[in-house]
Amino acid sequence: MTSTARPRAILYLRQSISREDSISLELQEEAGRQYCAQRDYQVVSVEADPGISGRTWNRPAVQRTMASIENGEADVIVLWKWSRLSRARKDWALAIDKVESAGGRIESATEQVDVTTSTGRFARGMLAEFAAFESERIGDTWKEAQHRRIAQGKPANGRKRFGYTYTRETGFTPHPDEAPALRELYRMYLVGHTTRELVEYLNSTGIKPTHKYSSVVAETWSGDTIMRILDNPFATGRFRHGGQTHQGIHEPIISEETWDEYQARRRDRVKRSRAESSQYLLTGMLYCAICGSKAYGGRHVPTGRVAYSCKQASYYKLHRGGYVNEDKILEHLLPWLEKLADEINALADAEPAHVQVADPAPAIRRAIIKLDSRRDVLTDKMLDGLVPDDVYRRKLAELDQEKTQQQQRLQDIEAAQKVGELHLTADLIRDWPSMQLSARRELLSRLVSRIEYTAQRPNLDVEVIAKWS
Secondary structure (H helix, E strand, O other), X not given: OOOOOOOEEEEEEEEOOOOOOOOOHHHHHHXXXXXXXXXXXEEEEEEEEEOOOOOOXXXXXXXXXXXXXXXXXXXXXXXXXXXXXXXXXHXXXXXXXXXXXXXXXXEEOOOOOOOOOXXXXXXXXXXHHHHHHHHHHHHHHHHHHHHHHHHOOOOOOOOOOOOEEEEOOOEEEEOOOHHHHHHHXXXXXXXXXXXXXXXXXXXXXXXXXXXXXXXXXXXXXXXXXXXXXXXXXXXXXXXXXXXXXXXXXXXXXXXHHHHHHHHHHHHHHHHOHHHHOOOOOOOOOEEEOOOOOEEEEXXXXXXXXXXXXXXXXXXXXXXXXXXXXHHHHHHHHHHHHHHHHHHHHXXXXXXXXXXXXXXXXXXXXXXXXXXXXXXXXXXHHHHOOOOOHHHHHHHHHHHXXXXXXXXXXXXXXXXXXXXXXXXXXXXXXXXXXXXXXXXXXXXXXXXXXXXXXXXXXOEEEEEEEEOOO
C-alpha cells in the first residue's frame, strides 16, 4: 500500500444465529460501508459467514478474508464489532499476528480504537477478551438450560425427529402420518424385510425426507437414513444425550419389547449382512459336513434350479461330493419345521407358544461375575507391583472385551425371552409357502444355527441344528 493509494478494505460480516433480535448482515454491511466512506477506504469485497458461531475458525468467508490480506489483495479488514472476527482467544491472537505480519490491519466500525498506540491495542485486547467472556457465558447458560431440560425428560433441543411433530407448547407429539409409518418400519424389519424393502415402503407413503433427517437433501429415502432413524431410541420415549440414554416425557411410538427385539435382530443381521442380501435362501447357514466349509449358492444353467456347492470340493477338489440342490435340502428342512410347529401346538395349552429350551442366562450372568472378579484380582496385583503396566492394560482390555460380548449375549437372550422367537407360532411356520424370500431367511435365522449336509451319491444326509441345541 502506497501513501497516495486509497486503502483497500474487505468488509467481514458474521451472524451466528438468524433471528430478529440479532444484528443482521445487512445492517453490519451498511455500518461498514459508512465507516469506509468516512475514511475514504475502497471496499473491494464483502465476505459473510451467516449462521456460523464465532467459536470456530473453520469458516469459509473468514478464511478467504485472511487469504486476501496475506496475498496483498486488500489492506484492511473492517468489522462491525471486534467479536465478529472471533470469540476464541487463540484464533483472535493468531489472526492479529497474521494480518499485521502481512502489513494489514483490522478495524471496527462501531468500536473504534487507535491500534497504533499502546493504549489502543490494550483497549482492543480488552474488547476481544470481553467477546471471549461473552461466548463462555453464553455457553455456560446454554449448558445449564440443556441440563435442566434433560432433568425434565426433554431433549436438549427441538430439532426434527422422524415420527414426531414439535411445538414449544406441547413438546414432541406423534405425527399423524410419520408415527404409523415408523411403527410399520420396525414391524417390517422384525419380520425379515430387507433395507431395500423398507426404502420402497417409505417412499410409497409420500412422506418426503428433509435435511433434518439427513445431511443430503434428497427426493427419496435412502437405506442409511432409515437405519439411522430406526437405531435411535426416540420412538421408545427415550432420547440420547452426551453418550447416554435418558428417559423422556414424550409419548412412545413402539414398545420396549419391540425395541429390545429390534436391537437383537439388528446385531444379528449386521453379522450376516452379506448373506442377508443373497438371492439364495440358505446362503450363510448351509455347511458341508465333510470339511466344515460353507456352501455357496448358484443357479444351475441347464435346469434353472438353485444349487449349492462346497468350494473345497468343487474348486479345490479336496474331497468328493459337496454339490446339492436346494429342493433336496428343503425335503429335510420343511419336515423339521413342521415337527417344530407340532411341538409348539402340543405345549400351547400349558405354556406360552415359545420353544422350550434350557435357559442359558444364569450361566452367562455367572460368567460376567467371574470376569469382574478376575478384573479386581488383576488390578490388585498391578497395584502390588506383581504385574507390569503393559501386561495389565492388555489383560484388562481382553477381560473388558469378553465381558462386553457376554453382556450382548445376555441382552439378546433376554430380548428373545420377552418377545419369543419372532412370536414363534405354528401358524407362522405354516405360512412358509406364502412368505417372501427375505421373510423366510429371517425365520430360519431365528430358528436354525446351521444346516450340515453330506452329499455323496446316492445318499444325502442332512442335519438341522437348532439355535437352542
